[in-house]
Amino acid sequence: MAYTEEELKKELETKEYEYGFYTDIESDTFPNGLNEEIVIAISKKKQEPEWMTLWRLESFKIWKEMVEPEWANVKYKKPDFQAISYYSAPNKKPKYDSLDEVDPELLDTFKKLGISLDEQKKLAGVAVDIVMDSVSVATTFKKTLAEKGIIFCSISEAIKEHPELVKKYIGSVVPQKDNFYAALNSAVFSDGSFCYIPKGVRCPMELSTYFRINQAGTGQFERTLVIADEGSYVSYLEGCTAPSRDENQLHAAVVELIALDNAEIKYSTVQNWFPGNKDGKGGVYNFVTKRGLCEKNAKISWTQVETGSAITWKYPSCILKGDNSIGEFYSIAVTNNYQQADTGTKMIHLGKNTKSTIISKGISAGKSQNSYRGLVQVNSRAENARNFSQCDSLLMGNECGAHTFPYIEVKNKSAQIEHEATTSKIGEDQIFYCNQRGINTEKAIALIVNGFSKEVLNKLPMEFAVEAQKLLEISLEGSVG
Amino acid sequence: MDLKEKLVSSFLAFENGVDVDHPVHDIRSEAIKNFETKGFPTKKEEAWKYTSLNTLQKIDFSIFPKKESMLEYRDVKKYFLHEIDTFKIVFVDGVYSSFLSETTHDGVDVCLMSSALNKPMFKQIIDVYFNKIASKDDSLTSLNTAFCREGAYIYIPKNKIPKKPIEIVHFSTGNEAALLLQPRNLIIAEENAEMQIIERHQSLTANEVFTNSVTEIFAAKNAHVDYYKVQNDLTTASLIDNTYIDQKDASVVNVHTFSFGGKLTRNNLNFYQNGERIDSTMKGVTIIEEKQHVDHHTLVHHIQPNCESHQDYKGIYGENATGVFNGKIIVDKIAQKTNAFQQNNNILVSDKATINTKPQLEIFADDVKCSHGCTIGQLDEEALFYLQSRGIPKKEARALLMYAFANNVLESVRIPELKARINKLIANKLGVRLGFDL
Numbered sequence: 057m058a059y060t061e062e063e064l065k066k067e068l069e070t071k072e073y074e075y076g077f078y079t080d081i082e083s084d085t086f087p088n089g090l091n092e093e094i095v096i097a098i099s100k101k102k103q104e105p106e107w108m109t110l111w112r113l114e115s116f117k118i119w120k121e122m123v124e125p126e127w128a129n130v131k132y133k134k135p136d137f138q139a140i141s142y143y144s145a146p147n148k149k150p151k152y153d154s155l156d157e158v159d160p161e162l163l164d165t166f167k168k169l170g171i172s173l174d175e176q177k178k179l180a181g182v183a184v185d186i187v188m189d190s191v192s193v194a195t196t197f198k199k200t201l202a203e204k205g206i207i208f209c210s211i212s213e214a215i216k217e218h219p220e221l222v223k224k225y226i227g228s229v230v231p232q233k234d235n236f237y238a239a240l241n242s243a244v245f246s247d248g249s250f251c252y253i254p255k256g257v258r259c260p261m262e263l264s265t266y267f268r269i270n271q272a273g274t275g276q277f278e279r280t281l282v283i284a285d286e287g288s289y290v291s292y293l294e295g296c297t298a299p300s301r302d303e304n305q306l307h308a309a310v311v312e313l314i315a316l317d318n319a320e321i322k323y324s325t326v327q328n329w330f331p332g333n334k335d336g337k338g339g340v341y342n343f344v345t346k347r348g349l350c351e352k353n354a355k356i357s358w359t360q361v362e363t364g365s366a367i368t369w370k371y372p373s374c375i376l377k378g379d380n381s382i383g384e385f386y387s388i389a390v391t392n393n394y395q396q397a398d399t400g401t402k403m404i405h406l407g408k409n410t411k412s413t414i415i416s417k418g419i420s421a422g423k424s425q426n427s428y429r430g431l432v433q434v435n436s437r438a439e440n441a442r443n444f445s446q447c448d449s450l451l452m453g454n455e456c457g458a459h460t461f462p463y464i465e466v467k468n469k470s471a472q473i474e475h476e477a478t479t480s481k482i483g484e485d486q487i488f489y490c491n492q493r494g495i496n497t498e499k500a501i502a503l504i505v506n507g508f509s510k511e512v513l514n515k516l517p518m519e520f521a522v523e524a525q526k527l528l529e530i531s532l533e534g535s536v537g
Numbered sequence: 538m539d540l541k542e543k544l545v546s547s548f549l550a551f552e553n554g555v556d557v558d559h560p561v562h563d564i565r566s567e568a569i570k571n572f573e574t575k576g577f578p579t580k581k582e583e584a585w586k587y588t589s590l591n592t593l594q595k596i597d598f599s600i601f602p603k604k605e606s607m608l609e610y611r612d613v614k615k616y617f618l619h620e621i622d623t624f625k626i627v628f629v630d631g632v633y634s635s636f637l638s639e640t641t642h643d644g645v646d647v648c649l650m651s652s653a654l655n656k657p658m659f660k661q662i663i664d665v666y667f668n669k670i671a672s673k674d675d676s677l678t679s680l681n682t683a684f685c686r687e688g689a690y691i692y693i694p695k696n697k698i699p700k701k702p703i704e705i706v707h708f709s710t711g712n713e714a715a716l717l718l719q720p721r722n723l724i725i726a727e728e729n730a731e732m733q734i735i736e737r738h739q740s741l742t743a744n745e746v747f748t749n750s751v752t753e754i755f756a757a758k759n760a761h762v763d764y765y766k767v768q769n770d771l772t773t774a775s776l777i778d779n780t781y782i783d784q785k786d787a788s789v790v791n792v793h794t795f796s797f798g799g800k801l802t803r804n805n806l807n808f809y810q811n812g813e814r815i816d817s818t819m820k821g822v823t824i825i826e827e828k829q830h831v832d833h834h835t836l837v838h839h840i841q842p843n844c845e846s847h848q849d850y851k852g853i854y855g856e857n858a859t860g861v862f863n864g865k866i867i868v869d870k871i872a873q874k875t876n877a878f879q880q881n882n883n884i885l886v887s888d889k890a891t892i893n894t895k896p897q898l899e900i901f902a903d904d905v906k907c908s909h910g911c912t913i914g915q916l917d918e919e920a921l922f923y924l925q926s927r928g929i930p931k932k933e934a935r936a937l938l939m940y941a942f943a944n945n946v947l948e949s950v951r952i953p954e955l956k957a958r959i960n961k962l963i964a965n966k967l968g969v970r971l972g973f974d975l
Contacts, residue, residue, distance in 0.1 A: 127583070436888065449900070451902075451905075454873070454903045456901075457900060457901040459898060459899045459900065460896070460897060462895060462897075462911070463894075464892070464894045466885065466892045466913045467890075468888060469887055469888050469890065469915065472912075472913065472914045473914070474910075474911075474914075476909070477898060477908060479898060479900050479906075479907040479908070480905070480906060480907075
């Protein structure tokens with residue numbers, strides 16, 4: 057046999073980030089640093105109305121007075137907020153009618169990413185709103201959606217064309233002063249997606265956006281706002297890959313979901329930002345604030361597969377305000393090498409008969425640290441609240457760590473709360489069994505990890521589930537000797 | 538003058554009453570410095586997020602009792618485990634009561650911290666053990682260390698077992714309007730030694746009492762220590778109990794905490810497993826109502842491989858009561874084959890009761906079995922209905938179910954008389970007479 061274990065090990069160690077490439081596109085970038093002028097300039101650049109500029113300035117004022125949070129179980133060199141450029145947009149920004157008009161270099165990038173626009177148009181039935189360095193340059197399937205009255209566009213476009221909706225809902229779930237990164241995002245957000253589903257409409261396709269960080273030294277500040285009006289349904293996908301970079305890149309996104317009476321929002325994320333190389337150099341800092349608000353009988357379901365980023369700080373949450381509302385959180389977080397993840401959810405039960413489910417699977421390998429941090433809060437008027445939480449951690453190797461910090465605060469006697477957490481490693485007998493059946497150790501581990509994560513993977517839409525499974529395998533390659 | 542200032546300035550007066558050339562003097566001075574820098578913990582600190590000491594700090598506590606108080610045994614008999622013979626170390630308003638106590642130096646030492654600190658024959662042991670495991674960082678522990686003068690001192694030499702259980706009882710008479718007590722206990726079990734300890738704090742009138750107690754327990758190889766804490770005080774009594782336990786190879790330490798009353802009770806229970814094949818158990822039953830507040834903070838630090846820890850805390854909260862549980866398990870990188878188990882179950886009986894719970898695992902080793910479970914719920918309606926259909930009135934049925942809920946914590950109590958006593962206390966708490974002998 058020519059291919060020995062030694063060679064495999066060597067190959068895995070030297071394996072670089074698969075999606076690490078850099079497209080050279082002319083882009084106009086603001087000078088580094090952040091002050092009021094920059095905030096105004098961003099707003100001007102995007103031709104925003106005055107109220108938006110004022111809103112940004114207010115956020116900036118709040119941000120200046122805040123300090124970076126330090127409670128998370130992660131260690132990193134704090135980013136210098138004055139050394140980041142807060143705006144970069146691809147230079148040529150025509151409105152395309154067909155793909156032929158698109159900058160070929162950009163198209164090439166998409167191909168490498170595996171998003172062939174034309175193919176997706178035909179086959180996947182997915183409308184893709186691609187955000188390349190903060191400004192959306194291509195939107196497809198807009199027509200089909202428009203027929204149903206669904207608005208799916210970039211947030212800057214929405215600010216211009218649907219100011220009444222944006223004005224009403226932006227900052228309503230994640231207020232500007234919510235936290236340090238949310239305030240920063242509110243001040244400087246470059247672009248993002250906006251989605252509105254009218255009353256009683258069931259969105260016929262999975263909506264998705266792909267984010268990419270492209271310009272060196274550019275922080276990306278996405279802002280997503282999804283509004284599901286009464287009785288509507290939408291499934292929203294978000295997937296990320298980022299090119300390989302040596303310096304740390306900051307990503308501070310804000311996602312706000314609003315599910316009005318009887319509405320349902322399903323939000324799925326696959327996050328695969330550059331995690332840094334095997335010595336822990338580089339990688340993306342991912343400080344995200346995601347929160348959803350449920351009105352009566354509404355349901356919000358978060359599903360996330362987190363495999364990338366050097367630092368992840370992310371707590372998709374649900375505020376169960378309306379009676380009978382439901383919040384769900386399904387998460388797989390994989391950390392390898394020197395990655396650090398502090399992720400989890402908050403379920404705030406305010407309404408009566410509210411239900412929430414939390415399933416979190418953490419897998420740590422290499423020298424990584426993986427934390428689950430969650431809060432289940434039942435307020436005194438939330439009669440018959442129900443929560444089930446399960447946090448399982450899998451440890452691979454003896455240099456990684458798995459941590460759980462679940463907070464449970466209950467002020468109502470009719471609440472029923474269950475919380476379970478386990479930590480274990482992959483059983484030697486399981487691997488032995490696979491080996492005995494002719495499955496090599498590497499494959500066996502992938503198999504076991506997939507089984508461990510199944511509960512969450514099952515919640516992902518089909519296309520994503522396949523991708524996510526592959527991602528898990530790639531992320532854990534080389535983590536076992 | 539706030540309580541912190543008062544304490545810091547009283548330190549000088551305290552110094553006058555003790556030997557400043559004593560080696561412990563340096564430890565005291567260090568400790569008061571730490572307390573002065575840190576002050577009382579605030580809700581901003583993660584460990585004190587759910588428990589506030591603000592109201593306590595507003596009370597004008599006397600730090601030293603002004604006069605000595607006497608108690609008659611027959612008046613306080615019911616607070617002792619009088620059904621069996623025990624060694625007793627009794628303090629009245631923080632002062633040792635030789636009249637109520639029964640100490641020994643026969644083979645084992647069951648005596649006072651003050652004599653251990655001052656008599657040369659104990660110097661060697663004090664040098665090795667005193668303030669060695671207690672936190673030098675925690676401000677309340679430092680406060681206790683600074684004012685450390687009295688408490689229980691128990692030393693069980695190699696292969697010895699004391700003839701009977703040891704009771705440590707602190708009475709406060711209410712002769713002071715408001716009293717701050719800071720007992721300091723040192724308990725050492727040498728190789729193969731074994732002991733059972735029952736600790737109780739009891740105030741006799743409705744005057745404010747604030748006890749900030751520190752206990753250090755050292756369990757050497759194969760030692761076995763059973764420690765029972767009975768907390769059933771008046772609603773004017775507050776207790777902060779800091780217990781630090783150092784365990785060596787194959788030792789077993791079980792701590793049971795029964796919290797049935799008190800204004801504010803905070804139990805900081807810290808286990809450090811400095812050896813292999815160690816077994817640490819901590820169990821607790823909390824049944825409180827009114828505006829009582831009980832906060833259990835446990836820490837188990839698995840430092841060496843092949844050890845076990847078990848935690849089981851049950852709580853029943855009525856009226857405006859607040860319960861807090863924070864259980865932290867740390868498994869170090871080399872502590873492979875650790876088996877750590879944690880369970881916390883709660884029942885809220887009233888709409889105004891609150892429970893905050895935070896089980897926490899920090900694991901750095903891969904070959905471990907660690908789990909925690911936590912539930913908050915009500916009594917099973919169907920079980921209640923079943924009992925009622927069998928002719929048991931609702932109140933008794935509820936009490937029976939609650940009793941059953943708390944029962945598996947009692948199962949491991951190894952002193953039958955204490956178990957019966959606790960059973961009675963639970964029945965009283967639940968307001969029923971259980972029709973069977975428990």
